Amino acid sequence: MTYASDVAALARKDLLLELRAKETLPSMLLFVIAALTIFHFALPTGTSDVAARGLLWAALIFTALLGLTRAFVAEREQSMFDALILTPVDRSAIWLGKAIAVFAFLVAAEVVALPAFAAFFHGLDGRTVAAVVLADIGICTVGTLFGAMAVAGRARELLLPLLFLPMAIPIVVGGVGGFLWFLVLYDAIFALLSWAAFEYVVSEV
Amino acid sequence: MRIHLTLPVLAAACTGLFGLAIGLALFYAPEDADQGLSQRIFYFHVPLALTAYACFGWGAWKALKYLRTRDERADLESYVAIHQGVIFGALTLLTGSIWARVSWGVWWSWGEDELVLFLVLFLFYCAYFMLRFSVDAGPARANMSAVYALFGVVLIPVSFLAIRLSKQFIHPVVFKLDGPQMTGSQFFTFCVCLAAMLTLFATLYAIELAGKRLDRSLRELKELLTA
Numbered sequence: 001m002t003y004a005s006d007v008a009a010l011a012r013k014d015l016l017l018e019l020r021a022k023e024t025l026p027s028m029l030l031f032v033i034a035a036l037t038i039f040h041f042a043l044p045t046g047t048s049d050v051a052a053r054g055l056l057w058a059a060l061i062f063t064a065l066l067g068l069t070r071a072f073v074a075e076r077e078q079s080m081f082d083a084l085i086l087t088p089v090d091r092s093a094i095w096l097g098k099a100i101a102v103f104a105f106l107v108a109a110e111v112v113a114l115p116a117f118a119a120f121f122h123g124l125d126g127r128t129v130a131a132v133v134l135a136d137i138g139i140c141t142v143g144t145l146f147g148a149m150a151v152a153g154r155a156r157e158l159l160l161p162l163l164f165l166p167m168a169i170p171i172v173v174g175g176v177g178g179f180l181w182f183l184v185l186y187d188a189i190f191a192l193l194s195w196a197a198f199e200y201v202v203s204e205v
Numbered sequence: 206m207r208i209h210l211t212l213p214v215l216a217a218a219c220t221g222l223f224g225l226a227i228g229l230a231l232f233y234a235p236e237d238a239d240q241g242l243s244q245r246i247f248y249f250h251v252p253l254a255l256t257a258y259a260c261f262g263w264g265a266w267k268a269l270k271y272l273r274t275r276d277e278r279a280d281l282e283s284y285v286a287i288h289q290g291v292i293f294g295a296l297t298l299l300t301g302s303i304w305a306r307v308s309w310g311v312w313w314s315w316g317e318d319e320l321v322l323f324l325v326l327f328l329f330y331c332a333y334f335m336l337r338f339s340v341d342a343g344p345a346r347a348n349m350s351a352v353y354a355l356f357g358v359v360l361i362p363v364s365f366l367a368i369r370l371s372k373q374f375i376h377p378v379v380f381k382l383d384g385p386q387m388t389g390s391q392f393f394t395f396c397v398c399l400a401a402m403l404t405l406f407a408t409l410y411a412i413e414l415a416g417k418r419l420d421r422s423l424r425e426l427k428e429l430l431t432a
Contacts, residue, residue: 142356149349153339163336163353166329167360170367179370186363193359200272200348 006089010097015104017074024070025105028063032113035059036120050176052121053128057175059117060110060132061139061168067105068143069160071098072151085202095198099144106136131175134183138171138190145194148201212415215408222401226394234394243307248394250300252402253293254319258361260290260406261330265358268351280347283354284337285413289406291330297323318368325364329357 018024039055075081084094110132118124143164150160167190174182230248264286271279301320306312315321333353340346 145352149336149353152345152349153336155335155339159332159335159339162332166325166332167356169325170360170363173367173371177370182366182370189359189363190356193356197352197355200352203348 003090003093006093007096007100010089010094011100011104014098014101018101018105023073024067025108027070028067028105028109029112031066032059032063032109033116035062036113036117040120049122052117054176056117056121056128057135057172059113060135060175061165061172063109063113064102064106064136064139064143065161065164067102067109068139068147068164069150069157071102071144071147076151081202091199091202092195094202095144095148095195098148099140099194102144103136103140106140107133110136127178127180128175130180131178131183134180134187135171135175137187138183139168141187141191141194142167145198145201148198152201212408212411215404215411219401219404219408222397222404226398226401229394229397234391235388243304246300246304246307248398249402250297250304251395252399253300254297254323255399256402256406257290257293257297257323257326259403260286260293260410261326261354261357261361264290265354268354271347271351272355275344277347280350281417282414283351285410285417287330287333287354287357288413289409291327291334292409293402293406294323294327294330298327316372318365318372321368322361322365325368326357326361329360333357 036056036059039052039059043051043055072081075084085091114124114129114132143160146163146167147160150156150163153159170186171183173179174186226248230245234245234248236242236244264283267279267283267286270276271283298320301317301323302312305314305317305320313320333350336353337346337350340349
């Protein structure tokens with residue numbers, strides 16, 4: 001088995017699981033639509049595009065958090081972590097597989113959320129869509145690593161937002177400002193770091 | 206045993222340097238023409254901030270050392286350094302806030318890069334403690350703490366860049382690279398204050414580390430006795 005096929009098998013497992021159990025994606029979808037509805041009422045009428053765009057990023061970050069919190073639930077509840085670690089794959093492949101699966105969920109949620117945002121508020125431009133995709137990469141890479149940390153703790157669901165939100169601040173800055181190069185830089189740095197660090201996070205669990 | 210020798214020396218150096226620093230900052234450094242007395246908080250605010258960075262950097266260095274050697278002592282050292290860093294960081298936020306109130310009339314200014322960066326770092330490193338206290342002690346916790354500490358030092362420049370960028374749409378401010386120029390005596394005072402602050406960190410670090418180690422050996426002894 002090559003590294004790529006390991007990753008593909010792991011990601012496929014998560015997608016298949018979701019396809020059958022339908023636990024994460026529907027809740028993410030409902031959450032993001034509900035959040036956008038709340039933002040509509042939270043914003044005064046005649047608010048500028050920029051303000052609405054800012055709230056889109058808040059909605060996306062929290063929706064992603066919802067998906068990330070669920071990411072390792074199956075592993076934890078079925079004690080799958082030990083089995084995964086025992087399998088003869090590179091540990092970073094576990095991280096990459098999971099990150100790809102979370103990325104797929106997030107993109108699926110955004111395929112609904114972005115048109116909804118465009119319809120509810122002022123429309124979208126290509127730059128925002130590109131920024132969202134780039135931000136998703138950063139969110140999923142860092143979020144998956146922190147998600148694996150958070151499930152080991154007692155506080156679990158409570159811990160992940162605390163760990164992740166300070167890391168997400170640069171993503172929001174890059175996204176709201178439309179600084180694509182900054183998002184690429186963020187993705188590259190933290191994807192590499194997460195890829196290298198994942199082994200240490202799971203090796204002793 | 207080394208700590209027993211270095212701790213009194215450090216503490217003495219810290220006391221001396223701090224006395225000197227306070228004296229210099231209050232009496233020797235010239236009054237700022239613009240801000241008057243309130244500018245003198247600069248001699249504590251900026252060294253506090255730099256010391257906090259030093260703490261986080263030291264903590265990350267020890268974290269890296271832990272990941273490479275799996276030496277439990279490095280884990281404890283990393284934790285203590287970050288603990289001190291959070292304390293210095295909190296003091297930076299506090300002194301910065303006081304300074305902002307006096308010179309700009311507001312408690313908080315999003316326009317000030319350093320303050321916003323410290324808020325982000327403060328949030329990040331507070332979560333470090335949540336992580337640490339939420340996981341049972343052992344190699345898993347040490348690993349996670351080390352990884353998180355390493356993410357912290359990478360987050361510092363990335364956040365700084367982000368905050369600089371965010372000004373373009375929150376605050377239309379031109380980048381300023383040349384800060385207020387300091388006179389020789391101001392710079393000297395600043396250096397003494399920085400040295401004092403770094404020695405304070407070293408002293409507190411040594412004290413906390415000694416305490417934590419003592420605590421652990423005591424616990425081990427207790428377990429031996431009850432076993």
